[in-house]
Amino acid sequence: MDEIRRLIATFFLRKTLATREAFLIMRTFVSMVTIFVITLATVAQGADKMVAIAELGDVLAKVDGKPILKADVYPVGLPMKVSLEQSVKPRVGEHIDRMLVIQAAVAERLDKTKAYRKGMRAIEQKTTLAENALLARHYESKLPATIAAHNRSAITDAEAAAFVKKDKKLYRGKTRREAVELARGHISRDRQLGAGIDWMTKNLGNREVTINGKAIPAATIAAAIDAADRRYWRPEALLLKAVGEMVITQEAKATRENSKTIWEDADRVRALIAAAKIEVAGNSFTLGNDRGVSSVLPRLDLTKMSTIQPVVLELVKSIVMADMARTEGLDEDEAYGQQAAQTASFRTHRQTQLLIKLYREKHLDADAQNADFETLVAALRDNARIKYLLD
Structure with missing residues (x-):
């Protein structure tokens, strides 16, 4: 019932959306409630x-004697009870299907191909960049200027009142106390932004930054x-x-084309x-x-930067901050380690998706539908000994 109430609340919070979007949300809402009711009915029937x-x-479960661990299927668990037949078993089944495809891909040595190595290089870079972003935020939070900027209590009433007077429209309708407290947040935000700009300057x-050398x-x-x-x-x-101008110039030189043609x-x-x-x-x-x-690349318009x-x-x-953080040993901090642990699951997921993609590309045409891939997976499942251990 709590789930139903949450869904209802979500629906009404979004009732101001456009008509088409509201219709889609309502349809999704009705479908989810229907599934929930069917699940309850199934449970009631025993x-x-x-x-x-x-x-x-x-x-x-076990597949050809190999265990399917709960920790792999539910790495973070779930806070509420769920249907064994409607939720748990299908999720375990999906995990088994992925495992079977990965095993087949490895058996066919798809993890030794040039395409796999190229894909993994991209995955490793994306993982490192994600770690850099996390570490940079951790490093920035330790900077004295950042810490000072976060301290709203250091902002006096006089400073806040002076800030309010600079933009009275922003605080229109507020009492003096409300305006002063709101201004403290704005001053703190501006100081944080200023600390970041000062650090970059x-x-x-x-710092030398190169694009293609x-x-x-x-x-x-x-x-x-x-x-x-x-600010x-x-x-x-x-x-x-x-960067756009540089790569266009480089491309024009390499291809002897007009840079304006490339730009367009x-x-x-x-x-x-x-x-x-x-x-x-x-x-x-x-x-x-x-x-x-x-x-941002999909919506890139060099005339409207x-x-x-x-x-x-x-x-x-983030690259420079992360580099400095590692030099200072901040990558060993427990707080950062807990956040960085998430990137390991990101890497594993991407690697799994890469192998599945390569297996699909090898066995199916480019215009194949999902149903064709499901048939391919079903054949792998039929040749495996699968035993569920959910009782």
Whole structure:
């Protein structure tokens, strides 16, 4: 019942969405409630039971004698009881299917192919970049300027009141006390942003950053840092724009094409930026492997850079910060270690998806449907000895 109440609350919180979106949400809501009611009916008939994941044994099934561990199927568990037949068994089945495909892929030596090695290099880079981002945030949180900026109690009433007077419209309708307290948060935010800008100015201004071996001018980096200062204006991705111009120039030189022609081909420019190699602080990465960069490339418009976050600058900042953090031994901190542990599961998941992709590509045509792949997996399942241990 708690789940139903949560779904109802979620639906009504989103009732202001557009008509089509609201309809889709309602349809999803009705489907989920229907499934829930059917599950309850099945349980009531005695054909199923509700179980807590913690109640299940450590081994949920065996495939050709190999155990399927609960820790692998439910790495973080579930807080509520779920249907054994409707939830647990299908999830275990999906895990078994993935395992069978991976085993078949390895048996066919797909993990020894050039495509696999290329895919794993990308996965390793993405994992490292994710770790860098986590470590950089941890490092930044330890900086004295950041700690001081977070301390709202150090902001006096007089400072907050003066801040309110600078933009009275922002605090219209508030009492003096409400406005002062709200202003403290805004002052703290601005100080945090300022601490980040100051750090980049000091530590990135004279740092060599290269794209495909060619250095980005120091003046360009300085301008990019200034343009990213969201305290005063909407941040602009000047460094991303510079990278775009550099890779277009490099491509024009290599192909003897007109750079203007390349510039007008948005898809080509996106591909060139994604494939570009950035090197900073002795670390080299493919830009497209960075989550921030890859998230903005699909909507990249080099004529409207103010609409895009300064993702390349943020990438450079995280690489340098992470490098400094490791030098200072902050990567050994327990707080960071707990966060970084998540990246291991990220790597494993990506590796699994890569092997499944390669297996599918080998055995099916490019235009094959999901049903064709399910048939392929069913054949593997039929040739395996599967025993569920859920009772």
